[in-house]
Amino acid sequence: MKLYNKTGLLLLGSLLLNLGCSKQAETVTPESDNFLSVYEQINSADIKRHMQILASDEFEGRSPTSKGEQLTLDYLSTELLALGLQPGNGDSFLQAVDLVEITAAPDMTLHIGENQFTYKQDMVVSTKREKTSVELKDSELVFVGFGVNAPEYGWNDYEGIDVKGKTVVILVNDPGFEMPQSGKFQGTTMTYYGRWTYKYEEASRQGAAAAIIVHETVPASYGWSVVANSWSGPQYSLVSKDGNASRVAVEGWLTTEAAQKVFADAGLNFAEQKQLALAGPHHQTLALKASVTINSSLKKSTSYNVLATLPGVTHPQEHIIYSAHWDHLGKDSSKDGDQIYNGAHDNATGVAANLALAKAYSALSVKPQRSVSFLFVTAEEQGLLGSKYYAEHPIIPLKDTVANINMDALSVLGRTKDVAVVGMGKSELENYLAKAAMRQNRILVQESRPEAGIYFRSDHFSFAQQGVPALYAKGGDEPIDEATAKYRKRTNVIVTGCYHQVCDQFRDNWDLSGIVEDGQLLFEVGYMLANSEDWPKWSPTSEFQRKQ
Structure with a gap:
């Protein structure tokens, strides 16, 4: 069932669900049953299902303005509506992004x-x-x-x-x-x-x-x-x-x-x-x-960002925004053989995790004090265009955006003892990340290749440029055990070699437990922020500072 027309307006009508935004006095902490029961519900089965669908040949590599985009928007809208989340842009989940191809x-x-x-x-x-x-x-x-x-x-x-x-x-x-x-x-x-x-x-x-x-x-x-x-x-x-x-x-x-x-x-x-x-x-x-x-x-065309919100109960105007880009490189009909850049690792992993976190938040018996929003952006592969457009035309005012937590190309290499922080040392968000990592007995480390400039290569950067503290972290390089180490050695060759290639396809033998653990980690970071009055700051040495 399509949930929007050609202008991107959702045909929600009576489908909108009452999220119950009345204030709740119950104290919420990461040690409460409210949190812990949902934390454990983030699972590999949900993530696998999303990845298999999004990275299937039917979606044709999810290029902006293509058949693949239409299928992706349908899928995201259907999933978010089923979770009972509110459209983030008035009565629509969609934000139009005018592109020139x-x-x-x-x-x-x-x-x-x-x-x-x-x-x-x-x-x-x-x-x-x-x-x-x-x-x-x-x-x-x-x-x-x-x-x-x-x-x-x-x-x-x-x-x-x-x-x-x-x-x-x-x-x-x-x-x-x-x-x-x-x-x-x-x-x-x-x-x-x-x-x-x-x-x-x-x-x-x-x-x-x-x-x-x-x-x-x-x-x-x-x-x-x-x-x-x-x-x-x-x-x-x-x-x-x-x-x-x-x-x-x-x-x-x-x-x-x-x-x-x-x-x-x-x-x-x-x-x-x-x-x-x-x-x-x-x-x-x-x-x-x-x-x-x-x-x-x-060719001028319109693509779409997707935004859904779980309203906060006491400070609904303040938002934590989780983000992931839904697009990949599409289809190249000039190629012999396989023509589809399925984008399973980049970035069906991040989209699947964002949906899994949306499900976790929607399952909380006590909703967060602040709002939590889930943003899926277009045209990341073309230079962060969807997130750039959003950051320059924010639906949620930047002054009310507490933080951005981004998920891109999450690890399919299994669980790790460490958490790689991309752009380590840039903001106080890492304090929340370190606290959440303690539950998993993990430590924070700098990304393995800071020379690659990854902090400037994904959608959190668009928020950072506008002064919103932004976090990008995922599984590190130290495997949890010897069996995982052997698996990583075999699988990493494929993952690395398939970056932006047609072989970036979903593989049934992928170990998604690392994505689950990273998803739980980032869920806790957002949960702490959503039930706090803190406004994380950039570090004094960072090149970014809040503008508002």
């Missing part, structure tokens, strides 16, 4: 000097501008090191050079990664200056015509196939008033091998130039010109 024709060639680079093999370029054709013609090339302008670190790769109308070539990550003992930036922990999103934003602010990042697997933390798959085909942006004219006209990536050819043609050595960029702010003209024509088809 830009699909670049693959028959393009990037010319740099005497070299011709092939799409997906040597390079991937695209445009965010809402135009059917964008031409870069004889644009001067400038190497700008890491493309960073960071006054607080005394670093500006653009100082002393005018790149207006030029093509900037940029290294991936930030200067601290390969020289962790240098004291630069935050060592191996990536700052936002290392993210590709920042590099294109800064190049746009500098007036460049194009920005091309040199891909290197280790500092990027993913291989070239991830870039080729993620950056080709339909690409989405939020609809903007200026048609994204304020962005660089062309943005993209070069393989390391292609970059080496470019630097050699300019009479330079790529490795030597990289060392100069690591030593300090650096730029170098390359005495070459770049040209490419990007012909694109444009």
Whole structure:
């Protein structure tokens, strides 16, 4: 049964359930029967059921604005309504997100000097501008090191050079990664200056015509196939008033091998130039010109975030928001064989856990003092667009949003003795997490690869940018026992190799007990906050602070 029409308005009518929002005086703590009975109800059977359905071929990889989205919205709406949760957006579970889909024709060639680079093999370029054709013609090339302008670190790769109308070539990550003992930036922990999103934003602010990042697997933390798959085909942006004219006209990536050819043609050595960029702010003209024509088809469409709420009994205006992105990469009809990017790990795991937590909260005999909301966002894979839109157009005012707890690509590797905190040390939310972890005899540790910049790569970041304390944590790397260790060794090879690949499919032999335990952990964090008057703060050293 569909629960909404084409405009996204729910046809709820008499289906809306009375949640009983009268005040309840009973004291609620994580030691009460109210909490403990529900804590144990979070289970692998529910999580498995959700994952199998969401990651099935029928859902076609859950691409925004596709048949897969329609099926996903139907499924989420049906499940949330059955739990007795209230629509989060007036009388609707849905928040419309206006997107522009830009699909670049693959028959393009990037010319740099005497070299011709092939799409997906040597390079991937695209445009965010809402135009059917964008031409870069004889644009001067400038190497700008890491493309960073960071006054607080005394670093500006653009100082002393005018790149207006030029093509900037940029290294991936930030200067601290390969020289962790240098004291630069935050060592191996990536700052936002290392993210590709920042590099294109800064190049746009500098007036460049194009920005091309040199891909290197280790500092990027993913291989070239991830870039080729993620950056080709339909690409989405939020609809903007200026048609994204304020962005660089062309943005993209070069393989390391292609970059080496470019630097050699300019009479330079790529490795030597990289060392100069690591030593300090650096730029170098390359005495070459770049040209490419990007012909694109444009399609404006509307996708949807999904929001459901369990109203609080004494402070209903104050919310804890759990989030997970429902989308993945969809279907590539040009591929031979399997064409569906099912997205079982990324992120049917997070969606399933969010639904399991929604079920747990709805089963509480004594409802929380504050409201608890469950947000499922679209277009995460296209640059956190759904959460970005929500954070910039919040249904729940940000000043009333106590915290965000995000779930993305939860571990299918079984239970662990540790909890990996992504972006460890950023906020007081970790105090609540540490307390909840004690029940499971687990300890908090820093994420295993802080150099990958994961804190900037999932939907909690959209909340953090707006000043809302945001937590992203999941199972760590230390298995609970030897049997789990052996299982992890076998399974991790598959999980890692299937990131953003068609082989990210649900497997019946996956051990989901780690997701259950992490779900229980995050349930307790939210439960403590929902029955508290505390407003967690960012740490003094964090780059984020509340705006309201």
